[in-house]
Amino acid sequence: MASRALFLAFSRKFRNRGFLNQSFKSTPVFNEANVSNYCSHGALRSESFDESVNYEEFNDLKSRIFQLRLPKRSAIRVLERWTSEGNQVTIAELRNISKELRKIQRYKHALEILEWMVSHNQSELSDSDFAIRIDLMTKVFGVDAAERYFEGLPIDAKTCETYTALLHSFAGSKLTDKAETLYEKMKESDIPLTALPFNEMMTLYTSIGQVEKVSSIVDDLKQRMVHPDIFTYNLWISSLAAALNIDGVKQILNEMNHNPNSNENWVRYIELVNIYVKSANLLHSESNSVVESVSGISQREWITYDLLIILYAGLGNKDKIDQIWRSLRMTKQKMTSRNYICIVSCYLMLDDLKEIGEVIDQWKQSTTTDFDISSCNRLVNAFIEAGLHEKANSFVNVLIQKNCEPTEA
Structure with missing residues (x-):
């Protein structure tokens, strides 16, 4: 769930930079x-x-x-x-x-x-x-x-929609064996399938760190001649990005460009991932550090690091997120509200409320970027619209503890 929900929560903040506002x-x-x-x-x-x-x-x-x-x-x-x-x-x-x-x-x-x-x-x-x-x-x-x-x-009520609902329950509870059994049963049945059950399995494998299994789910989807949606591609790209498989990401982008179901939202998403691909050299260093040369990051490259933070949050890799955030804070570039909202959202998806409080303190103490409660309001609304009410409430509670109570939208 984390990867899907994370991209949803960010759709409002980055819709002009390539994210899809998908429900x-x-x-x-x-x-x-x-x-x-x-x-x-x-x-x-x-x-x-x-x-x-x-x-x-x-x-x-x-x-x-x-x-x-x-x-x-x-x-x-x-x-x-x-x-x-x-x-x-x-x-x-x-x-x-x-x-x-x-x-x-x-x-x-x-x-x-x-x-x-x-x-x-x-x-x-x-x-x-x-x-x-x-x-x-x-x-x-x-x-x-x-x-x-x-x-x-x-029998007539056991449709793709109801099967997917139960699959979602299994996946959300990390019941991998049950999810896999139900998934196989769905594939063997005669019911017409959409991309949703395949996305659920990709999300499950991503959330438990078995990203190597994502590509096999994509193979299943294509074998069944089911059209992938933007979320399918998002999970697929995330799994390859985590393995630094840039060539694989390029191949997916090419496939997306030729998909008959593509639209302007897909185009914006492709543009965003292309920024990641073009800046991939920033990922390759002898120490395998995500951000090694902290002084040379340009303002244009900030969006790349926001994307990386989101990808690693979707994979549940908090260490990488901490590393990127520490490095970004050491650069000479001005931190923006977008950067703070990005890291707050990622920590929120991982339920790291302590880190969220620390980021809020850093934001309030910044001498270059004023704390923006309206951005926080929009983030709360984005999580609510994505159905993540508990996480939205957690964020509101942190803001209240930091004397930054959000206003009504």
Whole structure:
């Protein structure tokens, strides 16, 4: 997840320098078959009702549900009361409420909304509804519960989208064996596949340091005649860049240029990676240091080092990130807000909150670059838009601790 999420979080800051503003969609899903088992134990069907709230004050369903501050309160009870009062509810409205609940990490209530949808609108449910339920089941009950739920789905609901949702759960929990088994099952099935499951496996191998397996996943994708997307290329390039395989990167760029699905976003991405390729000589030194000649870095080359930091963050290589950042701080070039946001984002993806605090202190103490809270706001929003709410909250907490509370966007 780290590599995909990282490029997403940076799409806003670097969209004019080649990054694609692609939504991070790992649509996970569920079915009613096994949910009832959990509900019968009170996990979802809590009989508690929030008597402290005067529901008659709220004339819309969303407001009533959002008044359920505590997870133990039941969104299903609110829905039942709403309909018992003669009010109508549409599946589109329920999907929207569930989406809003997921944004603020109220996963249990979001799952209850979808459970109610299953029991009342079975014929209208989509593959995405099932996929989202798998994701929510993982968050509320754990991966094992999501797996049992998936196994209980009817055959026609086991689509690429629902398979990918479970694969995402396995990959996110670093359950490599389970992910590989499910991946092989998907390849052997007759269901049409998209690039998403292949990207999930590439992300998993990247996150656990087995980047040498990324190319084999690309081979699988091409053998199945599935069109790679920008994220496929991003992971593939990252794996070769980590091994300093510049010729391999050039070959991928050439393939991207001839891909019939390419667009202007791809062109900007290619331009950015080309900067990395053209500056590759900076990577080759006898000591294998990423940045060896600290005094000779030009302002034009800064974007290259930002990219390197992002690539190494995607690979989870904190030592390399620390090394690059120390070296960059020793140069004579003026540090920009972009550079600070870049390193903060990378440390945030690796959950290194201590280092984030140190970078904020360095930024505030800089004599050449003023601390920019608006850049921090944009970074928070970028992580939220990518679905990384916990990381966004962690960053906000660090800013508050450093007396740099972000303002509302």
